[in-house]
Amino acid sequence: MTKKAIVFDNSGTLIERFRVIKDVSTGELITHINSLNLIDSFLNAALVVLQFNTNCLKGLDPNTLISDFVIENNIDFDISYYSTDVSKEEITAILEKDTAIIKDITDTFPLLKERVPNMELCNGSAVIIDIAEERIAYTITSAGQLFSGVKETIAKLQDNDIDVFIASGDRSAAIKRLADITGVPEGHAFATASTHRKAEIVANLQEKGYKVMMVGDGPNDILAFKQADSAVLTTEQKDGDFPDKLKNYADFVIGDISEVLQIDF
Template identity: 30%
Template sequence: MTVAVVFDSAGTLLKSYRTARDVVAGKTLSGVETTLLTCMDRSRVLIALHASSRDVIAAPPDEYLSTYLCDRSVGFGISCLRQVIPHERLAEILYSDRRALVGDLQVCIRDVWGTLREESLVVMDSGAILNLSLGGIEFTVTAGGRPFEGAKEAIADLHSMGVATFIASGDRAAKLERIADHLGIPRDQVHGIATPSIKAQIVEDLKRCYGTVVMVGDGINDLQAFRKADISILSEQQSNEKPQELCSAADYIVGNVSEVVPIVRDISGREVVSI
């Protein structure tokens, strides 16, 4: 029986650290879960900016972030949202914002880098949380991470069993490809800027090609994919504080990514019927 395993990245394959800057209140929130922060308000949309952290740090801190993005033609992707919003509408809100400064994003970047700079492999991604009700940027955000110990070995073990591995994440593709190269996952099996609905569609599409599709994730943005997968595995390696709805949707709960291997080994030997 052919098996495919789809991994989320941050919190699942990567030990992540995230910082958000509340632009309205002028407060910095360290160690926050940005997807959960986004899902707390239906008006919020988490976006990933196609911007280099070094370039942002070099820019004038008192410049509007929207001006910086427009002047440099910086694009964005949608990472997490709770309602369908046209890309054009989000672009209008982002590029016309007059709240967030470049300095707000610089605060996030410096906080994450200060925590992770001693790691041998660090990947970072920056973005913002738009608020449709406010009509602008509510938070600037930066996430950084390194592979969990045992992640590379777990992927190698799955490949040795003939299991195909994929990454589906709301992070930028460039960041994910660095992680995929390190872990040994083919780049053409990496899906970046994947919203919850896109993750679910990826799982649905893979079910046409594989006998069993397993989804491994750690956050509420993986819930739709959990419900589409034949087998869902919730990782608590990053944190064991999970919404009950997510726990209820999981077939297995693990504390380490290496625990995915025996689960997949077991289901590879039996027929799984998708209900």
């Protein structure tokens, strides 16, 4: 009997996401734009996930440089998505000389709390680096709540001997908590997974004899869609922007996460 596995993206797939983006240059707070689409609008940009709990920023001098905070506290980061190849060393060099401040992150907190008063998961903070201009162009803070039926869907999949995995671009602590909440084994949850890493995770499972379904909602899932035996685009994130190129790679389009139970793969 063929082993089966489902790999879920997190934000917009298992979690209804809410994010606030700050334009560092203008101070504008943005809630209606998908950060991945924003990156795709640049010729050279990268989404950099900062590996820390945002609560630790509340007691800091708001004028502290983000670069100083990252360096002095040895904060790790990962490149989750990009419109052009860039190394971690290149990002480090940009961060070290950038002038964005902690306030550029914490300014998003009140609006995010207003939008998600009962947040189940704080995905944390990230920055969008304009590689060409060598600066932090935007800060992003996000949080979310499980879509209705997620826990039940995962439990039914597991009852049907389908192994469940999570591959997400979000920070490690958030994905560990998500695994705890949903009953996914911690070893099956992969954080700060880039577009290429998601495809590798699918390929590695296939090499182990699994038939794999990938479930996602964004352009960072396209390579995994192409690699998987079945690709499922979920549109449950109502404010999502699903470009045709994404739909073209999907074998199925669903509006509710529980619909994966009806797909034979």
